[in-house]
Amino acid sequence: MTSRIIPVKPFDYVVFGATGDLTYKKLIPALYHRFADGQFDEQSKIIGIARSNWNDEQFRSFVRKSINEFIDKSLIDKDIVNRFISLFFYIANDINSDKGWAELGEQLRDEENIIRAFYLAVPPSIFAPICDNIAKWNYWHSDARVVVEKPLGHDLQSSKEINDAIERTFCEDQIYRIDHYLGKETVQNLLALRFANILFEPIWNSAHIDHVQISVCETIGAGTRGYYDGTGALRDMVQNHILQLLCLVAMEPPASDRANSLRDEKLKVLHSLAPISGENVEKLTVRGQYGGVSAEGVSVKSYQEELEKSKKGSHTETFVALKLALKNWRWSGVPFYLRTGKRMAKRMSEIVIQFREIPHSIFSHAKGAPIPNMLVIRLQPDEGVKLFMMIKDPGPGGMRLKQVHLNLSFADAFNERTPNAYERLLLDVIRGNQTLFMRRDELEAAWTWIDPIMEEWQQTDRPPQKYNAGTWGPTNSIALIERDGRTWHEESDF
Ligand code: NDP
Numbered sequence: 001m002t003s004r005i006i007p008v009k010p011f012d013y014v015v016f017g018a019t020g021d022l023t024y025k026k027l028i029p030a031l032y033h034r035f036a037d038g039q040f041d042e043q044s045k046i047i048g049i050a051r052s053n054w055n056d057e058q059f060r061s062f063v064r065k066s067i068n069e070f071i072d073k074s075l076i077d078k079d080i081v082n083r084f085i086s087l088f089f090y091i092a093n094d095i096n097s098d099k100g101w102a103e104l105g106e107q108l109r110d111e112e113n114i115i116r117a118f119y120l121a122v123p124p125s126i127f128a129p130i131c132d133n134i135a136k137w138n139y140w141h142s143d144a145r146v147v148v149e150k151p152l153g154h155d156l157q158s159s160k161e162i163n164d165a166i167e168r169t170f171c172e173d174q175i176y177r178i179d180h181y182l183g184k185e186t187v188q189n190l191l192a193l194r195f196a197n198i199l200f201e202p203i204w205n206s207a208h209i210d211h212v213q214i215s216v217c218e219t220i221g222a223g224t225r226g227y228y229d230g231t232g233a234l235r236d237m238v239q240n241h242i243l244q245l246l247c248l249v250a251m252e253p254p255a256s257d258r259a260n261s262l263r264d265e266k267l268k269v270l271h272s273l274a275p276i277s278g279e280n281v282e283k284l285t286v287r288g289q290y291g292g293v294s295a296e297g298v299s300v301k302s303y304q305e306e307l308e309k310s311k312k313g314s315h316t317e318t319f320v321a322l323k324l325a326l327k328n329w330r331w332s333g334v335p336f337y338l339r340t341g342k343r344m345a346k347r348m349s350e351i352v353i354q355f356r357e358i359p360h361s362i363f364s365h366a367k368g369a370p371i372p373n374m375l376v377i378r379l380q381p382d383e384g385v386k387l388f389m390m391i392k393d394p395g396p397g398g399m400r401l402k403q404v405h406l407n408l409s410f411a412d413a414f415n416e417r418t419p420n421a422y423e424r425l426l427l428d429v430i431r432g433n434q435t436l437f438m439r440r441d442e443l444e445a446a447w448t449w450i451d452p453i454m455e456e457w458q459q460t461d462r463p464p465q466k467y468n469a470g471t472w473g474p475t476n477s478i479a480l481i482e483r484d485g486r487t488w489h490e491e492s493d494f
């Protein structure tokens with residue numbers, strides 16, 4: 001998948017939050033891979049800014065450490081590493097102090113063919129002063145770009161405030177709002193599957209599809225991450241990643257793959273989400289929080305045990321399941337079941353398209369009833385696509401039906417390293433391609449749908465249902481789908 005490398009123009013990437021976790025774990029490794037593959041060279045510069053009192057050498061040691069920790073040994077080449085590290089420069093500065101801003105001016109190059117990008121890998125509370133300073137110090141120009149990370153707010157109002165602050169300096173076509181799920185190879189592949197094949201589109205509708213499931217299950221816990229408590233699974237995963245997946249599954253074919261063509265269609269999906277509010281929240285949503293004992297009786301810390309003392313008793317959900325509907329012609333009557341959680345039985349993200357039963361079976365029941373077709377798109381791990389269908393069980397003895405699957409395993413089909421999401425997204429910023437980034441109206445439409453659910457939960461203030469670590473979530477989430485006569489797709493079926 002890395003075989004076709006088109007080099008990008010040289011750039012000055014200014015990374016605010018250069019000493020932080022995101023830079024260390026995601027940005028540096030992603031940039032290393034792109035450099036090692038020859039997608040940019042020594043004409044580019046990465047300028048890190050943070051408060052820690054480091055110099056260039058200390059920052060470069062941090063870069064080296066990140067490479068050693070996150071890059072596969074077989075891909076570390078001493079010469080490439082040294083050349084890569086020489087692109088990094090560091091400015092120690094609190095963003096509110098003028099000293100470092102002046103120093104940044106000495107580092108930035110004012111050449112027309114050098115792309116200038118600002119990556120805000122810092123808490124959103126300092127997005128506004130950073131953008132204001134970029135304008136004040138005249139580091140903005142019409143071709144500069146700014147990259148912002150989630151969470152962009154905790155509700156519609158705060159999201160508007162953050163975007164207003166960024167837009168005091170940058171206009172919409174300069175703003176790259178990251179949702180790293182859109183950068184995942186398998187997520188982009190959804191577009192290819194739907195729109196580069198004639199097979200699925202004619203049956204991608206309520207006449208042929210019974211329901212859709214989207215599951216994003218993680219085995220890691222959440223409690224030690226300071227920001228998670230008070231955020232919870234609905235804001236952390238559903239508002240952004242899962243609704244974006246839903247958009248790609250449910251949208252109409254866009255006219256082209258241009259950013260706004262795609263975003264216009266995604267926005268229509270978000271606008272057609274049936275609101276969940278008031279008493280519907282109780283019926284259509286399930287919140288859970290993990291306890292400490294796993295299904296096999298192994299103990300891990302419960303969410304409550306992971307929390308610091310002042311937060312004990314928190315009602316933050318570490319699991320959420322929802323049943324939602326889209327009010328449009330294509331999806332009328334087709335439920336979408338979503339679930340996501342921490343400390344679940346398996347790390348597994350997938351989209352399940354469950355097709356309807358055939359209208360009439362010519363096979364008698366004694367010979368096995370046809371099982372409806374199902375398309376399973378596995379996003380991670382074991383990336384691939386499986387189409388479950390019926391065949392005749394081979395051999396004599398009459399017509400017996402059997403379910404089998406056509407299997408497209410990406411690992412088997414492409415014997416190459418799958419690039420991580422940030423590799424694609426970081427360089428899309430330099431290429432000026434906003435297709436895989438969220439537009440402001442998408443973000444706000446998502447918050448508009450999420451807010452009433454959050455408000456109802458806060459108003460009733462009921463504790464989330466407990467589930468054991470290492471399971472598939474609270475029993476109510478099973479009931480949510482089973483009372484409709486359906487079941488969550490079992491991981492072992494893949
Ligand atoms: P960290 O707390 O690890 O890093 C924050 C960075 O911001 C540090 O480099 C810190 O540097 C710097 N910083 C904080 N305040 C100032 C200031 N006043 N002036 C200059 N620098 C400052 O956070 P993360 O790296 O985890 O997250 C960064 C952003 O990315 C957040 O918005 C987060 O929500 C988002 N994000 C992170 C993900 C991850 O995997 N970590 C995933 C998705 C989103 P110093 O302490 O040296 O000043």
Ligand code: BG6
Pocket residue numbers: 150218236237
């Ligand atoms: C982040 C969430 O956006 O996505 C985390 O804040 C979550 O809570 C992570 O663990 C999941 O990303 P991935 O790529 O590991 O599926």
